[in-house]
Amino acid sequence: xxxxxxxxxxxxxxxxxxxxxxxxxxxxxxxxxxxxxxxxxxxxxxxxxxxxxxxxxxxxxxxxxxxxxxxxxxxxxxxxxxxxxxxxxxxxxxxxxxxxxxxxxxxxxxxxxxx
Amino acid sequence: xxxxxxxxxxxxxxxxxxxxxxxxxxxxxxxxxxxxxxxxxxxxxxxxxxxxxxxxxxxxxxxxxxxxxxxxxxxxxxxxxxxxxxxxxxxxxxxxxxxxxxxxxxxxxxxxxxx
Numbered sequence: 001x002x003x004x005x006x007x008x009x010x011x012x013x014x015x016x017x018x019x020x021x022x023x024x025x026x027x028x029x030x031x032x033x034x035x036x037x038x039x040x041x042x043x044x045x046x047x048x049x050x051x052x053x054x055x056x057x058x059x060x061x062x063x064x065x066x067x068x069x070x071x072x073x074x075x076x077x078x079x080x081x082x083x084x085x086x087x088x089x090x091x092x093x094x095x096x097x098x099x100x101x102x103x104x105x106x107x108x109x110x111x112x113x114x115x
Numbered sequence: 116x117x118x119x120x121x122x123x124x125x126x127x128x129x130x131x132x133x134x135x136x137x138x139x140x141x142x143x144x145x146x147x148x149x150x151x152x153x154x155x156x157x158x159x160x161x162x163x164x165x166x167x168x169x170x171x172x173x174x175x176x177x178x179x180x181x182x183x184x185x186x187x188x189x190x191x192x193x194x195x196x197x198x199x200x201x202x203x204x205x206x207x208x209x210x211x212x213x214x215x216x217x218x219x220x221x222x223x224x225x226x227x228x229x230x
Contacts, residue, residue: 004158042123042222043159043203056217091158103149104218106158 004107006092012113018080021110024073025094033093033104034067034077043091049075050097082114118142121204121221130230134191138204138221141185145206145219148180150189153201153223162202163189194228201225 005024013019025032033048047057052069060067064083069075079086089111093104121138128134136150146167151159163178165171165187171178177190187206191198204221 043220045217045219048217093158103161103164106160108158109156111156 004092004094004105006090006107006110008110009108010111010113012115013082014115015083016081017114018078019082019086019112019114021077021090021092021112023075023077023092023107025075025092026096026105027073029094029096029105030072031095031097031104032069032075033095034075035091035093035106036088037091037109038088046077079112082112084114087112087114116141117222118219119204119206119221121224123222123224125225125227127227127229128194130194130196130228132194132228134189134194134198134226134228136189136191136202136204136224136226138187139185140187140206140219142206142208142219143182143185144208147207148178148187149205149207149218150176150178151203151205151220153203155200159203196228196230199227 007022030051034046035043036046037043044059046059047067048055049069065079067077089109091106091109093106095104119138119140148165150163152162153159163176165178165180168180168182175192179188201223203223205218207218
């Protein structure tokens with residue numbers, strides 16, 4: 001298996017532009033997580049899905065952030081409009097749930113820079 | 116106060132040293148405890164997993180959980196330069212609702228093992 005796939009790996013954009021990050025989870029996994037990682041705040045959970053349904057989006061910082069999972073093999077995280085404080089590494093992770101949480105498999109991340 | 120506290124370091128040790136990494140937590144519902152290792156510019160990978168209190172050993176790595184003190188540790192024996200990475204503790208519970216399937220991460224400790 002290729003693991004969790006994220007694209008793009010790097011994104012540099014100007015403030016005010018729309019940014020779309022993409023994720024393909026491991027086939028057969030029924031949970032998908034979006035995280036943001038910065039030096040100041042560490043790894044923060046933004047939103048997660050179970051069987052394509054959003055379960056908890058309480059970590060989404062503002063209405064500028066939205067996430068979708070139209071099918072079991074694809075998810076997007078969109079920021080519109082982007083701001084410099086959104087600069088971070090965004091990770092997607094997937095898991096096959098067992099009681100207690102299950103191992104989460106992380107993608108390589110998308111490094112976002114907003115100027 | 117964060118649910119999970121972890122000293123971000125950085126921690127620098129000579130090759131061969133014993134390394135001790137620690138996390139404290141406040142949520143008594145946590146039952147599953149994990150350590151993830153993250154190399155520079157990569158996604159985190161599961162290193163150790165422990166259920167409830169006790170010790171678990173895997174090669175040079177030992178994970179300890181003390182639920183009465185809400186304290187977990189990771190020990191690395193005979194540390195190697197290849198162990199240089201960020202180590203993140205993570206925890207989850209069997210609670211239902213939006214907590215199910217969710218991991219709460221510590222800030223991460225940056226470890227450097229120098230030859």
